[in-house]
Amino acid sequence: MEQSSRGLAGPFLEIISRQRPLGWRLGFAAIVVAVAILLRTTVALSQPDLAPFMVHIGAIFTATLVCGGRIGLGVAAVLIAGEAGLAVLSHGEKANPLAAGPARSTLVSFGVSGFVALVMGITLGAGLRRLEAARGRLAAAVAQQDVTVATLEALLDHAPVGFAFFDRQLRFVRVNEMLARMDGIPVSSHPGRSLTDLLPQLSEALTPGIARVVQTGGVIAGVEVEGATPAAPAVWRHFLASYFPVRTQGPGGDGPGAVPDIGLVGMIVVEITERKKAERDIAESERRYRLLAEALPKMVWTSTPDGTGDYYNRHWTEFTGDRAGREWHAFLHPDDLRPATEAWQASLSSGNPFTRECRLRAADGSYRWFLCRALPVRDETGRIDRWYGSCTDISEIVAAREALARTNEDLERLAAARTTELARANERLKQEMADRLKAEAQLRQAQKMEAVGQLTGGIAHDFNNLLTVIIGNLEAAERRVAPEATEIRRFLDYGRQGALRAATLTQRLLAFSRRQPLDPRPTDVNRLVLAMSQMLRSALGERMNVETRLADALWRTEIDHNQLENAILNLAVNARDAMPAGGTLTIETANAYLDEAYCAEHEDIAPGHYVAVSVSDTGIGMTQDVRARAFEPFFTTKGPRDGTGLGLSQVYGFVKQSGGHVMIYSARGEGTTVKLYLRRLVETGLAENTPPRPARKGAGATASVMVVEDDPQLRALSVSILREAGHDVIEAKDAAGALGRLDDGARPDLLFTDVRLGEGMDGTALAEEVRRRLANIRVLFTTAYAKNARALAGRSGPQDRLLAKPFSQAELVGKVKDILDEPAKRGVVLLVEDEPFVALVARQILEDHGFEVIVASHGQAALEHARGPAAPGIVLAVVDVGLPDMRGDDVVRALAGIRPDLPVIIATGYGTSELEGEFGASARIALMGKPYDGATLREGLRRLGFEVSEE
Structure with a gap:
């Protein structure tokens, strides 16, 4: 209780209960004595009938109460002595007044009353001081209780685990925020509701524990439950629940015989979904490890850090016949037991790998030579966590060594080659973990790209429809505005430029997410770079020196011509910005091959042949952090008004969408090189320089x-x-x-x-x-x-x-x-002919009649073309019967399974009679004897419904 809440008694109790220095108490007593004497004199003059010492009684009581018994006794003695002295002085030389009856009676009464006041002051002061001390202890206890309650409230509200309290009817009384986040239900919605109402899928698992605590009053810990919650209805989650009673006193109070009662049941919930997943992953990894160990063609074992074996694979059991789990050294040859065990103990003490040649006893009692080797695996602190060992059968090697006196070098090389298999198995396990981490990083990157792709792709169709309408109407308005209306034309031009910029931004976002529409065509990159070089020289300014280094016999690639130009232009502009004081921009082309090892280190790239386009500058270069984020959309090191951060991301998305690969090589102060790897065009045999044919009538005018x-x-x-x-x-x-x-x-x-x-x-x-x-x-x-x-x-x-x-x-x-x-094309003819001269003649005849021709010299190659990219354009197959790898009629049957509606001309030099029975009645197959000329081939085309003119 605070002093202000106790009224006027507060200061008085404060004076009495506080421990004062001796000087203060003596001073206070002196003041009390002085006041008592003054009052005594005043009372004696104004009230002569009143006993003067009555004033002193209060003084003695006050001094004793405030200053203690000793000082109170001193005050009483002083006042009594003073009264006696005054009595003597007031009678002068008369007889001793103290001997008189009234005076003596007065002093005796004064002494008795003073003594009573002294005792009362001592008793009351001690009592008040004890009371004040008890009050202080009570206040401290209350404050401590408040701190404890506040601490428990904070622990409940901010604990990293879920808390819930239930009444005896198994209804929620209170939950904390963590539990509300776990089940996805607000805290205020829990009180008064049951588990069946709020968490039906978990109710059956949680309710028995609560009911058991209510019945027994015991503590239940570590109950695993699983199910879905309203926070994520479709996600199966795992929890660890513990229950404890919250006890109150029964009707008997808190006496010795009182029986505690269960007022509430508390529940602690910890989500262990991730732990369960980790346990499953560890179990799966352990299973794979055991499968690998069982599959190895040698005896494999493991041991604890102290050398106790805890796993032997089936090869060990099959060889030794041991089913009791005895240690490996129990099967050593007596002559090898001591040196092998001493070497093993030395390895355990030093942590060095163990290697030993020794003889082990087989199930039939015979001995064979083995190379036993063990490697320690250490934890993060450097301590040995486990030993991995193997025993490789080298009986034949030892026999050959003894028989042929092989040199020590040969034996060591052979033993080393045979004993590295376990280390490789261990490395494969480690590599599996590294691949898993790499896959997770690639998944996160793929999810990031997919998120941007979904955002941009979701609006691209409708947004670009609107932009097309806007641009088209602005252009129509420009044509209809009078030439002298320059201001209106300027406004229309501003609008059209803004719409074009919006379209460019959308295309860049689509490029990063690999969703932009591309129009890939066979492209000579050297020719494209040469065409761009002069434009780049004029566009980049005089301070920029543009060089080109073009490879001879450069492969062609199938790429969107315009997008590749935009990519090179983007890289050139970035290079210019990286060289504010000028420098050299180099564009280089080369044929490249990316092998499997390189592709394994980079995501989303397949081994094979590529056309490499490198754009290099002599600028300031990139830091490692900037290089790592360079392809992210909207990331830029320029100012907010100097770029959108979509240039490199557009290049990245375009190359990846085209099936290629892009890499940045840069260091601060050493310039930057960006390499684009574009898929080499695999030539399909289509005529690359087909003679131009006349356009359809009227196509150039109206249609x-x-x-x-x-x-x-x-x-x-x-x-x-x-x-x-x-x-x-x-x-x-x-x-x-x-x-x-x-x-x-x-x-x-x-x-x-x-x-x-x-x-x-x-x-x-x-x-x-x-x-x-x-x-x-x-x-x-x-x-x-x-x-x-x-x-x-x-x-x-x-x-x-x-x-x-x-x-x-x-x-x-x-x-x-x-x-x-464009000239009208009649489609593609698949010409299956192994004789080059015949194929040349037939190809020329077909091309003269408007067909494009794919030549295949083998049956399997023809079937691959029929299933490949050119398949939709194939309108006819001309198949020779005699082929190097299979018969032509078998090719025709296989083609019927791939394209049942495909017309076929079968050419045979063995006469057509044997083929008439199977193919003669088919309307989509024509038979043609060899040798044949143009007229024969044209007749076959007509029989299949193709319109061809006479030459």
């Missing part, structure tokens, strides 16, 4: 174009652009509408369709159906998303093209013109 687009604004814009270009346009909002127009008699020259068409058939399926009806139709796809662009792989025809969204009017008109101006 009939079918536009299929589900976005009404974008469809209206595309129709308007193509009609202004002079084309006859047929429009449809979906595949069903387009096919309906074909059923009504429409015969377009070009199909322009979005890949994604909403409900029903998509753009690729529509193109396949239209191509089935109109064999020579040309197709132009449009999309903003590489997932859709990848859907074209293997399904598009040889003359299909792709236009990425957003596109301008000029891009659409130009792309349509380019497609219509």
Whole structure:
């Protein structure tokens, strides 16, 4: 209790109970005596009938109460002596007044009263001091209790484990924040609810423990439960629960016979989901280790740090016949027992590897020579955690050594080669752990890229549709504004440039996440670099020296030509920024091979041949941290107004999406080199320099174009652009509408369709159906998303093209013109012929009639082409019967399993009679004798329905 809460008694009790110095107490007593004398004099004058010493009684009591019994006794003596002295002085030389009866009676009464006051003061002071001391102890106890309660509250609220308290009816009374986070239910929603209400999947596992504590009052620790919680309904989690009683006193109070009662049941919950997973991982690793140890063709064993064996594989058991688990040295030859055990003890003491040749007893009692070797494995502190040992049978080696007197060098080399197998097994286990950590890091990086990809890809289609409409309408507005309205034209130009910048930003984000639409074509990188070098020299400024080092006989690659130019330009601009004072930019090309060892160290790259493009600068270079984050989107070392941080990430995404690899080599102050590894183009045998054929009639001028687009604004814009270009346009909002127009008699020259068409058939399926009806139709796809662009792989025809969204009017008109101006192609012929001269003649005849030709000299090569990337474009196969690896008729049968509808011409020099029985009745197969000329081959084409003209 605070002093202010005790009223006027507080200061008084403070004066009485506090221990004062002697000087203070003497001074206080002197003041009391002085005041008593003064009051005595005053009372005597004003109240002569009142006994004067009555004032002194209060003084004696006060002095005793405040200053203690000894000083109170002194005050009493002083006052009594003073009264006696006054009595004597007041009578002068008269007889002794103390001998008189009244005076003596007065002094005696004064003495008795003073003594009583003294005793009362002593008794009351001691009592008050004890009371005040007890009050202080009580206050300290209350404060300590408050601290304890506050500590327990803080522990409950902030403990890293879940706490819950239940009443005897098994209902929640209180939970802490950690338990609420575990079960996903707010703290305030628990009180008064049962486990069945809140956690039905865990109720059956948790309720028995609580009920048992209520019944027995005991403590239950370490109960494992598992199930899902509202925090993650689909995730199975593991918990470790412990229960304890919270006791109160029963009706009998707290006396000796009182019986404690269980008022509440406490529960502590720790989530052990990760521990369980780790235990499963350890168990799986242990299982793999044991399988590996059992599979090794030697005896393998392990021991504890003190040398006690705790594992022997089955080869040991089979050789020794031991089932009792005896130590390995129990099977040593008597002559080898002492030296082997001494060497083993020396290794245990020193921690050095153990190696010993000794003889071990087999189950049949015979002895064989073994090379026994053990290696220690240490923990993080350097202490030996376990010994791994092996026993390799070297009986034949010892026999050969003794018989042929092999040199010591030969024996040591052979023994070393045979005893490293266990070390390799151990290394494989360690490598497995390292591979797991590497895989986890790659998974995190893949998840990061996937998150960006989902974000950008999810909005790309609709966003680029909007940008296409915006750009197209701005261009249309520019054409309709009068030339003198310069201010309006300027505003329109600003809007169009902003929309183009937005489209560029979207494409860069799609590039990083590998979702940008690409248009890969066979590309000569040397020619591309040469074409860019002059532009780079003028664009980068006079302080930049641009050098090119181009490899001779550089392989071709299949890549998006424009995106590769953008990548090199991005790298060149970064190099310029890294050389503010000027320097040298070097672009180098080379043929490269990435082997399996290199690819194993880098993610998402396959061994093989690549075309390497290196962009190097002599600038400031990168630190290790910057190099590690260089490909992350939005990461940049430039100022907030100097770049978006998407340049290198766009390069990274484009190269990876194209099946290539990119690496940065840089050090601070030593410049930077970025290497792009692009997949080498595997030539399929298609004619690279096919003679130009005449374009279809009218293609360069006007044509009939079918536009299929589900976005009404974008469809209206595309129709308007193509009609202004002079084309006859047929429009449809979906595949069903387009096919309906074909059923009504429409015969377009070009199909322009979005890949994604909403409900029903998509753009690729529509193109396949239209191509089935109109064999020579040309197709132009449009999309903003590489997932859709990848859907074209293997399904598009040889003359299909792709236009990425957003596109301008000029891009659409130009792309349509380019497609219509291309010469009509009739498809690909698979020519299976092992005789080079015959193949040359047949190829020339087929190419003269508008076909592209793939030549295969073996049957297996032909079947690989029929399953490979060129398969969709193959419209005919010409197969010779006599092939080096298999018969031609077997090739025809295999082709029927791959492409049942593929027309085939079978050429045979053995006469066609033996093939007539099986193939003669088939409408898709024509038989042709050898040797044959152009007329014979043309006749075979006509029999299969191909229109060919006479030469």
